[in-house]
Amino acid sequence: MRSSVALKIFMAVTGLLLVAFLYAHMIGNLKIFLGAESFDHYAHWLRTIGVPLLPETWYLWLQRAGLTVAVVGHIVAATILARRARKARPVRYVHRTKVQGSYAARTMRWGGVIILLFVIYHILDLTTGTLNPNADAQHPYANVVADFAPGRWYVTLFYTLAIVSVGFHLRHGLFSAVRTLGQRTLRGERIARATALVLSVVLVAGYLAVPFAVLTGLVD
Template structure:
């Protein structure tokens, strides 16, 4: 927080202390943080989904892909440093996204006039009303996902040299609760994507009735496609298609 003391009231000759927020904590700055982190997360989700789908090419191909990821950045960076930098960056992006969204929501609520008893409640979309708690679910999912399929701490196999076996063991029929939690998290991400992509398209000028319908359709198709791309893997293991 920056303090300024250069405003003086002429009539009383006293110093008036005002508070100004840093640019990043202003509403514009917070929206910029949401936009940048949102783009980063969407790009990651697309790349990660495409990588996951390689499991349908077989164990050898999938394990080779995982090995390539572990060697990313070599020889500039030793070991799996590059991969861990990406993982830490992902967690930071998720936390920053939630922080910016929550701060903006609190400020918006505080700026509303006092509600009267006769005032009707404004109903938003399901995605808009669940963005806050949905963000917490996604954050917990990211943490669990790292402990499960990255470090292997919570995985039945937990062998970094056998990623194909890790995935198959993770979504085995007897671990249905893992698949259920994974599905819940992915569907929540889908609602976030639908709401976020729609809002982004409206901000880019799609504000006419026809433009809004087009934006809603694009956002829905994108969210459904991404969710399907993620969910097809655990359900393929669950049904025995991948084993």
């Protein structure tokens, strides 16, 4: 915790871990387009990963615990670095130029808050079923359809806001992670920027495909 460099490396590593999970989760979500049977089978299969070495659902709980540690550590590291940056510049500039930093970089903090609130809601909605109108653990497909039904447009709106925030966060975070882990050449930075943009767009499109498919009746 005393080294800012170590904190940045920790943020980069935990960030990349979370990105890997987001992509795996997105691919699983897209199975909803194969129909209720395929999607429900996939959801039930997740509970059996590690069996018989581990009891049923243990893998999911271990994964959730690991992701929680990564998220909390990521947030704590970001908070410490932000405070150190403020202390290093105790006097605010009279005029701050808008040239430095992209829109994503300037909104990382609020984007992080939106994402955190969304994760909490998402767990209560589709993991525990507390906020889901269907809340049937045996039929995850029906839960998703009920969640994004046209009458619950406000849920889709919040979901969209959160996913777009993830996209901005990811675009800036991936580029920063690559720089932190050693990429400093001009050509390398251009490739990193382009790659971060493409990965962010693909992630946003993949996640938003599901709620809008339900909203428009493509999935019902």
